[in-house]
Amino acid sequence: MTLKTTRRTVLRTGAAGLALGLAAPAYLRAQGAPLKIGHLTPTTGFLGPLGEYAQMGIKLAVEHINANGGAGGRQVELIMEDSVNPQTASTKAERMFERDQVDFIIGEISSASCLTISQVAARYGKCFVNTGGNSDSLRGADCNRYMFHVETQNSMYVNAEGEYFDAQGMVDGKNWYTLSADYAFGHDLLNAAKAFLDANGGVLVGDDLVPTDATDFSSYLLKIRQAEPDVVALNLAGTQITNFFKQYGEFGLDFTLGGFGFDTVSAWAAGAQNFRGTWPNVWNHLVQNDASQAFVQAFTTAYGKPPENQAWGDYNAGLIMAQAVTAAGEAGGDALVAYLESPEAQFDLMKSRKGYFRPSDHQLIQEIYAITALPAGEAQNEWDIFTTSDPVPAANEPLERLATSVTGGTCSF
Amino acid sequence: MLGLFIAQVLNGLLDGTYYLLIALGLSLIFSLGGIINLAHGAFFAIGAYLAILITPVTGFFGALILVPLIVAGLGMVTERTLFTRFYRIDPLYSLLLTFGLAMVIEQGLRWIFGASPQSYNMPDILRGQVFFGDFIYSRYRIFLIAVAVLAVAGLWVLLNRTAFGRIVRAGVQNPEIVGSLGISLRPYLSVVAGIAIGLAGLAGVLLSPIYTIHPAMGAEIITLAFVVVVIGGLGSFWGVIIAAVLVGLTKGVLVAVGLSSWSTAAIYLLMFVVLLLRPRGLLGERILRFE
Incomplete structure (x- = not known):
């Protein structure tokens, strides 16, 4: 075998080197600490059936994020627990931030538990993404700068x-x-x-x-x-x-x-x-678009049944936060809040239109x-x-048209 | 309006039968062995899940016969392996035991079948409604009540008109005398536990077409069944029946007059008043060894 450097090999090597050079920062970051996601949701009690789907959703999201190179190059580690009730949820959130050093928490279905977790998250200056609590007051009088709502409100x-x-x-x-x-x-x-x-x-x-x-x-x-x-x-x-x-x-x-x-x-x-x-x-497994049907397919392969809307919520919350960590370049609460509130933060939600968090109350505005x-x-x-049905609001109507709260008070961060 | 009120009273009276099967079993196990079986609701849940498994093979009516038998078998095994160790000691221990057992069963069901509720259909032949003048009732519930009444009547005959029943009743009052007459109570204890737990299994099948089948369904029903037993008087057959009817009636009437949000609270209030006036419950018997 002769070592003959042609113009073509130089170019090829150069291109490869360039690609490697660009990829390097992400590669180096991947060497750093993994991104830790805490997941809290009730898996026992009357909300347990939904909690089970929530856990399936977030697990699948983490699997997909890691298979695609992680969040901002960092592999994702998932810590899941049963939140039980508002008091236990608060204690467990505290432990997740303190002992497990999670970067943010995703989950919940009970609005009362959302409230206690969001208070703990705010104390630590970390984000909490609510995937199942519907109460208007969480987006109103009880709102919180570090709490974001993927679930739609009442x-x-x-x-x-x-x-x-x-x-x-x-x-x-x-x-x-x-x-x-x-x-x-x-x-x-x-x-x-x-x-x-x-x-x-x-x-x-x-x-x-x-x-x-x-x-x-x-x-x-x-x-x-x-x-x-x-x-x-x-x-x-x-x-x-x-x-x-x-x-x-x-x-x-x-x-x-x-x-x-x-x-x-x-x-x-x-x-x-x-x-x-x-x-x-908020979404169902019969929504006819490629992204939704790909998700239904992946979920059904993994769990033997189609995803419930709660699985959609936790799966998408996982992807949204991975996108946020990548874009913000870190997982600190304030950096994530700044990104999630910014106009660039648009999310593909497996729906016709992209969604975004409304800066005034952190509600994910979506079909x-x-x-x-x-x-x-x-x-x-x-x-x-x-x-x-087709998406509501209809394609020719503003996305925020229905997202007006009549109860629950006004939010001020 | 009066018609509706009467309909509500009737419905309330019938409503009580749903807790009756569970409450009677609870009372029976307590009166014979002194065990407060907090796992009774869990056996009710097992009955419902078994109905899901067995119905595709045998149909609803086959399940209605087989499931109570299987659950009764499970009950006898539970009695032999667990309850029997707790007959002669402080009831607090058996309370802990059965509380733990209830959790193990509930989590086991969640593990095997998942947390999501299971669907279960009513047999076609029992669908539809029956009208008595202006009063509408579901055909299925009439069947349910008929089966429940038959089961309760059968139990009464067994306890009051047979040699088996005589020994059981004697055993409730004075196990030592029964023993000194050369009769071993142990097999009777097993059979009674089997019957009591089998009744919970029967209730599981009967309520599956109209209630949600999920792992925590036992925990949902046990509290109310327990309240019925306490109001009626632990160990009292007729007391439990009267209490079940009273509880159903209280709920029905409160919903009828638009105080539905008080319907649960009122039952506990009823229990409170009964305990205040008659600490042993409405017809609670004086059982020597528990005094």
Whole structure:
């Protein structure tokens, strides 16, 4: 073999060297400490089913980030724990920042736990990304400079769902009956729903608060049947929605059904035979675009079932923060806040339009969807038991149109 | 309006039957062995999950027969291996044991089936509604109540009209005398635990078509069942039945008059008042060895 340097080899080597030179800083950074993500979400209790999907989502995100060279060249390490309740969530967040030295925390579903974690995060000057807490006050009176919300807020769900019914002619002059979970989540939704009905001419003919441990809805169903409303709207959470679906069908009620807070896991648990109505949804596995379907494919391969909307939330929060660390060049709280608030921070969310965090309250401004149950006989399998709407707001409308809060106070950082 | 109120009262009366199967089993295990079985709800959950597994093979009615038998078997094994060590010591220990057992079972279900709720359909033949004048009721619930009443009646006959029942009742009051008559109570204890836990399994199958099946469903129902037992009086057959009806009625009436947010609190208030006036519960018997 002769060592003959041609012009071509020089060029080739030079190009390779150049590429290496450019890549070097990232390569060197990769030698540094790994990026540590703390993940806290309830995996037991009535939010446990969602928490399980949240963990699947963040695990997949970390896998994908690391396979693509890490965040800003740093490999990502994930520490996951069950947040249990607001007090435990706070203690565990403290321990994650103090002992595990995590760079930021992602997760949660309970708004009350979001609040306690965000307070700890602020004390340490680190970021917390909320992926499941809906409460308006987290974006209002209780907002926090270090807290960002990938999950959409209650008002936006109410406005989206309300507009859907309005377009069907089911609001103005129509009678509504609501059942609301008797804790902050249900009360918030109820207030937002009342504001919407007031503004649009809807009449609230019945409005029951349901204790959080209620499993039987027969007494409520008898009342609803007597009231003969045009729309029955639920502000319930978790297994209560599923119980309601099962018993609504059992008692043969057929009033238009909908609600303001929803997770597809409730639909799947009810099954095609029982799932009814139209519900707002931050994302679902039937959203037809390449990025969504690639995610559904990857998730199904990893876990043997399609992703729930909560899995979408934690997966995307992971990717968003990896992008932020890469762009900011570090994972310190203030640097990340500065980037996430900047106009350059646009995120591909597997939706038609990119999303961004609104600087005034850190809400991720994005498209959402409404899902509608298929008639029982038309479902092809246990997962595809509904159809999804086009993105809301529609393509020709401003993205922030529905993201206006009517409850929850004003945010000032 | 009056019609609706009467409908609500009737519904409330029937509502009680759902806790009855669980509460009776709890009461039975306590009165015989002095064990407060906090894992009783977990066996209810096992019943529901077994229904999911068995229904595709045998259909709903097959599951309705097989599942309680399997769960009863599990109950007897649990009695033999665990409960039997705790009969003669402070109830606090068995409380800890069954509390731990409940957590192990719940986490086991989560481990095997995942945290997501499972779907389960009602058999087609029991779908639909029945009308009595203006009162509407679900056909499935009528079936559910019929099965529950049959099971409870069967249990009553077993305890009050058979030789088996006589020995069990004697064992409740005075195990030493039963022993000195040359009758070993141990096999009876196992069978009674099997029956009591089997009833929880039966409730698991019966409630699957109308409730959500998820790992924590046992923890959800045990508190209320326990309250029913306390109101009725530990160990009292009729006390538990009356208490179940009272609890259902209280809930139904409060929802009917628009005080739904008080419906849970009222049950605890009821328990509080009953305990204040009758510390042994409504029909609580004086059981010598627990005094």
